[in-house]
Amino acid sequence: MNKFVTELNDQNWNDEVLEYDGVALVDVWAPWCGPCKLIGPIIDELAEEFSGKVKVAKLNADQNQKPMELGVSGIPTLILFKNGEEVDRIVGMFPKNDLQEKLNYYSTDLA
């Protein structure tokens, strides 16, 4: 796992996401999912670019129950949280530029 990316699981979910004061991008993925493999490196790059501004985290859908609780029915699913509340959700591949825009938007005082 990239050093800029937080690895999430059912146990640390509350501490790392719900109680996190700031913007968090959660990538719900699975090792066998082709599109997840394509978007994975983009998420890693964003984690480095937005280090200190946005917490970038990954949640393995195979090993955790949380994705079902979140109503995730397709992967990759990217969920954006601000101060522990979901503010945006993207299902499927998404261009890096658009993701950067979203992260900039939510990590400024505009959102």
Added chain:
Amino acid sequence: MNHPEKTLIKQAKLGDNSALNTLIKTHAPVVYNTAVRILQNEAEAEDVLQETFIILIEKIRAFKEKSSLSTWLYRVATNVALGKIREKKKLGSMIELDVLDHEPLSGNEIRSWPQAVEKRWKDESIQSCLKDALAELPTLFRTVFILRDLEGYSVEETAKSLDISKSNVKVRLMRARLFLRDKMAHNLHCVEAAS
């Protein structure tokens, strides 16, 4: 169908843009809400709204009025929205987490809705509860529930629309009903509001 709408359809067929606009304005909320319910995404629902009315504009002359315009638009909007889901799957940009394919049907008996809820199905507070519960229902189950129980599609039609097997439709529907039933029963205020 009420008489004024029949007149408006007739005028729209003759090229009266103002009549066409009135029809669009009247039916836009239903079309939009249908798309939001299926896609759970407002931006995509707006696309569905636009595409549905483009189809209406193109096909209004051929509309035979065998069903009401709202029913016809409902079907078109549903098909356009489902097309969007299929498109995403086809592009390979996402993979559905179809956990149900690995789960056996046995032991999962379909429980009936509480009678009190069923009797008050048309009650506004029950509808609002259902709407809330539907929003929490994963897409995997929601689309099947909407098509089968709300839109009245047959198992076969639903299977065909979603490109899944008939048995999968049945399993998903059962899961959806159980989820909604439990969700609505859990929200005590729903039951209290309805009684």
